[in-house]
Amino acid sequence: MKTTERLVLTIAILASFVPFLDGSVVNVALPAITRELGGGLPLQQWVVDAYIITLGSLMLLAGSLSDLYGRQRVLRLGLIGFAIGSLLCAAAPTGGLLVGARALQGIAGALLVPSSLALIISTFSGAAQGRAIGTWTAWTGMAFVFGPLLGGFFVDAASWRLIFAINVLPIVITLWLMTKLPRESTHTAPTKIDVAGALLCTFGLGSLVYGLIEQNRYGWSNVLVVSAVVAGIAMLVTFWQHERRQKQPMLPPQLFTVRNFSVGNVATFAIYAGLSIATFLLAIFVQQVGGYSAIQAGLAIMPVTICMFFLSSRFGKLASTHGPRWFMGIGPIIAALGFTYMLLVDKRVLYVPQLLPGISLFGIGLSITVSPLTTAVLSAVSSKQAGIASAVNNMVARVAGLIGIALIGLVTGTQLGVAGFHRAILVTAGLMAIGGIVSLTGIENPSQRTDL
Numbered sequence: 001m002k003t004t005e006r007l008v009l010t011i012a013i014l015a016s017f018v019p020f021l022d023g024s025v026v027n028v029a030l031p032a033i034t035r036e037l038g039g040g041l042p043l044q045q046w047v048v049d050a051y052i053i054t055l056g057s058l059m060l061l062a063g064s065l066s067d068l069y070g071r072q073r074v075l076r077l078g079l080i081g082f083a084i085g086s087l088l089c090a091a092a093p094t095g096g097l098l099v100g101a102r103a104l105q106g107i108a109g110a111l112l113v114p115s116s117l118a119l120i121i122s123t124f125s126g127a128a129q130g131r132a133i134g135t136w137t138a139w140t141g142m143a144f145v146f147g148p149l150l151g152g153f154f155v156d157a158a159s160w161r162l163i164f165a166i167n168v169l170p171i172v173i174t175l176w177l178m179t180k181l182p183r184e185s186t187h188t189a190p191t192k193i194d195v196a197g198a199l200l201c202t203f204g205l206g207s208l209v210y211g212l213i214e215q216n217r218y219g220w221s222n223v224l225v226v227s228a229v230v231a232g233i234a235m236l237v238t239f240w241q242h243e244r245r246q247k248q249p250m251l252p253p254q255l256f257t258v259r260n261f262s263v264g265n266v267a268t269f270a271i272y273a274g275l276s277i278a279t280f281l282l283a284i285f286v287q288q289v290g291g292y293s294a295i296q297a298g299l300a301i302m303p304v305t306i307c308m309f310f311l312s313s314r315f316g317k318l319a320s321t322h323g324p325r326w327f328m329g330i331g332p333i334i335a336a337l338g339f340t341y342m343l344l345v346d347k348r349v350l351y352v353p354q355l356l357p358g359i360s361l362f363g364i365g366l367s368i369t370v371s372p373l374t375t376a377v378l379s380a381v382s383s384k385q386a387g388i389a390s391a392v393n394n395m396v397a398r399v400a401g402l403i404g405i406a407l408i409g410l411v412t413g414t415q416l417g418v419a420g421f422h423r424a425i426l427v428t429a430g431l432m433a434i435g436g437i438v439s440l441t442g443i444e445n446p447s448q449r450t451d452l
Contacts (some may be wrong), residue, residue, distance in 0.1 A: 006122045007180060009132055012116035013139045014174040015075055018082060018167055019109030019142045023051065023401075024147030027283035028297045029160035036160070037095040041409065041416075045213045048280065048405055050099045053209060054106030056398030057202040060250040061194065063114035063391020071119045072184045076175065078111025083171045089164035099413050100285060114391035119389075121378060127320055133378070135313045137371040146305045148159065148283050152298030185283030197250040200239035205399065209406045210231025255392060263442035264328075264377035267435045268393055269400040274431030276401030277408060277424055278339060278362070285421050292350025300351060300359065306362030308370075316371030323445025324372035331372075332436035335365030339429040347418050365432070376443060404431075 026033075030044040037043065066074045085105035092098035117136065124132040154162040211228035218225050243249040256262040279301070286292040286300055319327050338361030345354045374393070381389045411427055412420030 001427070004182065005123055005128075005132075007177065008119055009135060011075075011174055011177050011181070012120050012121075013136055014170055014177070015112045015116040016136065016140045017143045018079075018170055018174075019055065019105075019112050020143035021147045021150070022105060022109070022164075022167065023087075024279055025151040025163050026051075026147075027178045027280055028151040028287070028294045029149045029155050029163055030284060030288050032155045032160045032294065033095075037098065038139045039095045042213060042217060043095045044098075044284070045405055045408065046099045047102055049096075049209050049213065049402055051102040051106040051109070052398050052402040052405070053206050054202065054256045055109045056106075056395045056402055057205045058107055058110035058198060059114060059395040059398065061198045062110040063389075064139060064194070064248075064250055065111070066115040066118050066391070067385070071115045071122065072178060072181060074111050075119070076178060078115065079175055080211075081108030082112065083168050084108075086171075099427070111165045113394045114445035117374075117378070117390040117394075127317075129379075130321070131313065131317050131343030133316055133371060133375050134179060135316070137312050137374050138437075148279070148301050149295070149305070152293070152295035155294035157295075182430075194243075194246055194248060194250045197239060197242055197246065200235050200242060201235045201250070202233050204239055205402065206232070207235060209402055212406035213409065217264040221302075230296070241270040247370065249390065252385070255385070255389065258380045260376050260380035261389065261392075262442055263438060264373060264380070265329060265393060265396045266442070267332075268373060268377070268396045269435075269439045270431045270438065271335075271373070271435035272397040273400035273404035274335075274339075274428040274435070275366070277404040277431075278428045279450030280405050280408065281412070281416070281421060281424050282359075285416055286349055286355075286419075288416060289347065289418065289421070292349070295340075300355060302360050303356065303360045304363035304366060307360070307367045310419045311364070311367035312371050315368050316375060318371030319375050324376035325439065325443040325445050327368050327372035328376060328443055329440030331365045331367070331369030332432040332439070333365070334368065335362045336429040336432035336436070338362035338365060339425050339432065342425050343422055345418065345421065345425075369435075373439075379446070 025234035026047060030047065033047060034043055035041055039046075062074065062078075082105060085101055085108055089098060090107060092101050117133075120132050120136055121129065151160075151163045154160065154166070207228045209232070211225045211232060214228070215222070215225045220226065240251075243251045244253050256265075282301060283297050286297045287294065292300065315327055315331075338358040341358035341361065342355060344358075349355070353438065377393045378389050411424045
């Protein structure tokens with residue numbers, strides 16, 4: 001690997017690691033946050049979902065900006081914004097202000113993920129691109145599952161506020177490394193940014209999620225809840241129609257005419273909805289029901305981190321050589337079997353006999369799946385559209401998690417107990433299995449595929 005390629009890969013990993021880490025690091029801190037700020041389960045859901053709403057809904061706009069104005073420029077802006085949002089989260093005196101600061105973090109995070117991945121696509125090609133994506137996936141995937149361990153350490157050793165303040169350190173390092181990159185070629189800016197599309201997407205998701213979360217408190221008979229859900233769906237439908245009429249849409253409809261891109265995103269939605277539900281619930285369940293400390297809750301998910309670290313890049317390379325179809329099909333099904341095993345959990349929440357085998361199977365399945373999934377979706381379109389393709393796929397993953405977490409109250413009820421955990425695990429296993437079946441029946445390996 002050349003020096004510039006190594007530098008680009010390091011920057012891309014660091015820039016993506018921060019928002020992925022923040023998407024999961026907060027999970028083990030949620031009980032501590034509500035002990036200090038109050039708010040119960042609704043605040044716990046909003047601390048997670050306020051971040052995902054802005055992250056997911058603005059990622060499309062960020063992907064377009066990355067392609068048009070340059071990856072490096074957008075990346076720098078996102079890093080600076082994320083540092084500011086992180087410091088505001090660390091200092092938040094109330095639950096409402098914390099939720100607002102999390103939304104700001106999401107806005108900045110939306111600029112980071114598509115730009116960093118597009119930087120890899122524009123730098124690497126061929127088999128090297130598959131290996132680079134596999135390495136990126138391994139590290140960012142580890143951030144998603146390593147977060148609970150790091151969060152648990154900070155919560156037990158100091159304060160939940162430190163999980164946000166610590167973000168400044170990797171951001172400063174990344175900004176310094178970016179000064180060593182060659183100057184990027186300039187892009188021609190569009191005459192018009194799709195502001196209407198961004199607003200429709202953001203408020204549509206926000207309204208829908210508000211209704212799904214608050215129905216757990218007020219019920220489906222509440223006028224505000226029903227109005228929010230209906231308005232959210234209406235705005236999202238309007239958003240899709242709006243994008244179809246735009247000359248420079250945030251979400252280019254023609255991308256979905258490519259088989260692997262469209263099927264890959266359907267699989268992404270199912271897989272990441274299940275993944276988000278599972279990581280959210282596991283971190284809370286083992287603490288509130290099993291009596292684990294925050295750091296013990298983080299350690300409980302460590303097998304997933306270990307599997308991702310050692311296996312993801314290997315499966316990324318294999319998928320580049322043999323095609324992604326079987327990896328994307330078998331991986332989620334193995335993960336589903338892991339979750340099904342966790343039905344053995346009872347009120348004792350014994351780690352080794354009841355959780356460890358299932359969590360380990362989940363880690364193996366996730367390692368088989370994630371890198372081939374990313375490769376399949378991004379290699380289906382031209383490198384010129386790498387930014388927006390990455391943005392769409394990451395938006396789908398984030399929105400899947402957003403809706404999954406918003407629906408948790410419907411599955412578990414207002415109090416998370418063993419029965420509610422079992423119901424949620426069954427839902428998670430079902431979603432993972434759906435992702436695998438969709439991939440097996442719909443994904444085509446490169447020799448069979450017709451790209452844009």
